Amino acid sequence: MSARTAPPPPWAQVxxxxxxxxxxxxxxxxxxxxxxxFIVAVVLAMLLNPVVRSLxxxxxxxxxxxxxxxxxxxxxxxxxxxxLVDPIRTQVEEIQRDLPVYTDQAERRIDTVQTxxxxxxxxxxxxxxxxxxxxxxxxxxxxxxxxxxSISLNVxxxxxxxxxxxxxAVYMIIDAPRILGFVHQVGGPDAVAxxxxxxxxxxxxxxxxxxxxMVAAVMAGVVLWIYGVTGxxxxxxxxxxxxxAWVFLTEFIPYVGAFxxxxxxxLLALFTTSFGAVWVIIAFIAxxxxxxxxxxxxxxxxxxGVHPLVVIFGVIVGxxxxxxxxxxxxxxxxxxxxxxxxxxxQQLRLGRQAEDAASAETISTPDPATTxxxxxxxxxxxxx
Numbered sequence: 391m392s393a394r395t396a397p398p399p400p401w402a403q404v405x406x407x408x409x410x411x412x413x414x415x416x417x418x419x420x421x422x423x424x425x426x427x428f429i430v431a432v433v434l435a436m437l438l439n440p441v442v443r444s445l446x447x448x449x450x451x452x453x454x455x456x457x458x459x460x461x462x463x464x465x466x467x468x469x470x471x472x473x474l475v476d477p478i479r480t481q482v483e484e485i486q487r488d489l490p491v492y493t494d495q496a497e498r499r500i501d502t503v504q505t506x507x508x509x510x511x512x513x514x515x516x517x518x519x520x521x522x523x524x525x526x527x528x529x530x531x532x533x534x535x536x537x538x539x540s541i542s543l544n545v546x547x548x549x550x551x552x553x554x555x556x557x558x559a560v561y562m563i564i565d566a567p568r569i570l571g572f573v574h575q576v577g578g579p580d581a582v583a584x585x586x587x588x589x590x591x592x593x594x595x596x597x598x599x600x601x602x603x604m605v606a607a608v609m610a611g612v613v614l615w616i617y618g619v620t621g622x623x624x625x626x627x628x629x630x631x632x633x634x635a636w637v638f639l640t641e642f643i644p645y646v647g648a649f650x651x652x653x654x655x656x657l658l659a660l661f662t663t664s665f666g667a668v669w670v671i672i673a674f675i676a677x678x679x680x681x682x683x684x685x686x687x688x689x690x691x692x693x694x695g696v697h698p699l700v701v702i703f704g705v706i707v708g709x710x711x712x713x714x715x716x717x718x719x720x721x722x723x724x725x726x727x728x729x730x731x732x733x734x735x736q737q738l739r740l741g742r743q744a745e746d747a748a749s750a751e752t753i754s755t756p757d758p759a760t761t762x763x764x765x766x767x768x769x770x771x772x773x774x
Contacts, residue, residue, distance in 0.1 A: 412707075425711070426711065426715065426716065426719075427551065427554055427555055427558065429719060429723055430555050431554075431559045431562065432559075432726070433596075433719060433722045433723075433726075434555060434556075435558075435559040435562035435563050435566075436588070436589045436592050437592065437596055438459050438463060438563060439562075439563050439566055440590075440593055441459050442455045442456055442459050442563055442566075445458065445459070452564065453564065456560060456563050456564055459563075460556065460559075460560060464556070474631070474635060477631050477632075478631060478632045481628070481629045481632035482632060484628070484629075485629065485632075485658070493661065570582055570585065573585055580736070580737065580740075581733075584729065584730075584733040587729055587733075588725075588726055588729040588730070591725050591728075591729055592722055592725050595721070595722065595725050596722065599641070599642060599721070601685075602641060602681065602685055602686060603637075603639075603641035603642060604638065605681070605685055606637055606638070606641050606648070606651070606677060606685075607634040607637045607638035607641070608634065609677050609680070610633060610634050610637040610651065610655075610673070610674070611630045611631065611633065611634030611637075612630075613626075613673045614626035614627070614629070614630045614633055614634075614655060614670070614673070615627045615630040617666070617669060617670070617673070618630065622663075622665075622666060622669045623655075623663060623666035624662070624663065624666075625659075625662055626666075626670075629655075629658070637651035642717075642718050642721070643705065643717055643718075644701050644702070644705065644721060648674070648677075648678045648681070651674070652670070652671070652674035655670050656670050656671055656674075700724060700728075701720075701721065701724055704720045704721065704723060704724040704727075705717055705720045705721075707720065708720030708723065
């Protein structure tokens with residue numbers, strides 16, 4: 391019998407995943423935008439292909455199923471953009487316009503604190519440090535607002551990229567049976583199973599991540615709106631939509647997304663109210679606890695199943711390659727890399743088992759030439 395080969399240890403799988411990400415980063419340095427478009431198209435095709443496959447099971451022609459699915463996808467995205475982009479841009483412009491007023495309020499509060507210390511003989515220079523901090527925050531807030539506005543106005547370049555991604559994804563889904571046939575010819579049934587497993591893992595992760603991000607965004611928007619109505623954070627109701635959209639996007643960044651989502655409302659609260667920032671911080675801590683203890687364990691589970699260091703490294707690589715877009719597609723890419731590494735390690739293990747079985751069979755089976763030379767025992771003569 392052949393000895394069973396133990397699966398690679400976890401540290402070896404981590405190293406393989408990191409090596410794959412490094413190779414992806416090196417390739418990305420040379421092909422750049424083309425690699426980004428290809429990865430986004432692959433992710434989109436894998437997410438929509440199960441829907442197309444479900445329609446084909448209902449006797450819908452594959453070409454018509456692809457048209458229906460992509461039409462529904464484009465209409466849904468366009469509706470979301472139409473509903474959210476204009477109020478978000480309006481709120482960002484309002485924050486940028488009123489930022490000097492918020493800065494003056496913050497500086498007056500700093501002066502009040504400095505006067506409190508001076509009257510009691512406490513030698514602490516809050517004014518200089520606080521004014522420098524407020525000035526720096528104002529400059530960065532203006533830069534962030536300008537970037538957000540420029541991104542929202544730069545529609546033509548983004549539209550071209552979106553069209554290329556959609557066309558590439560359409561071709562991938564239409565030719566999916568032919569692609570699977572080619573995969574079967576090259577790698578056999580195991581390779582086809584690998585493609586299906588990667589598609590399923592990516593789909594499950596994206597569905598879970600969207601649910602988690604939507605829940606966090608809704609909770610943040612509702613709480614900030616309540617704060618605005620009750621007066622705990624007066625501007626919370628005014629900018630609830632913009633902050634909720636920001637929370638939704640940052641939730642796709644692992645481990646630090648919850649912290650990044652809280653920064654804009656906390657800063658605005660620091661600029662405008664005395665204790666509003668405390669209430670905002672408490673709200674986001676409560677949201678994070680609800681997510682970590684109730685929502686994520688139920689919804690996400692082990693959707694990624696990758697070591698946190700690999701995830702963080704993937705996010706860094708994505709940011710270096712494509713900025714914000716690279717960060718957003720980093721985890722789907724890590725999921726695909728994980729499935730590829732698992733498939734490669736499985737094939738390597740099966741190859742070793744086949745070699746061990748062949749070696750054991752060779753040892754246990756006697757050589758025919760040697761067997762022919764051995765003297766035969768007479769049938770009626772007892773063996774010695």
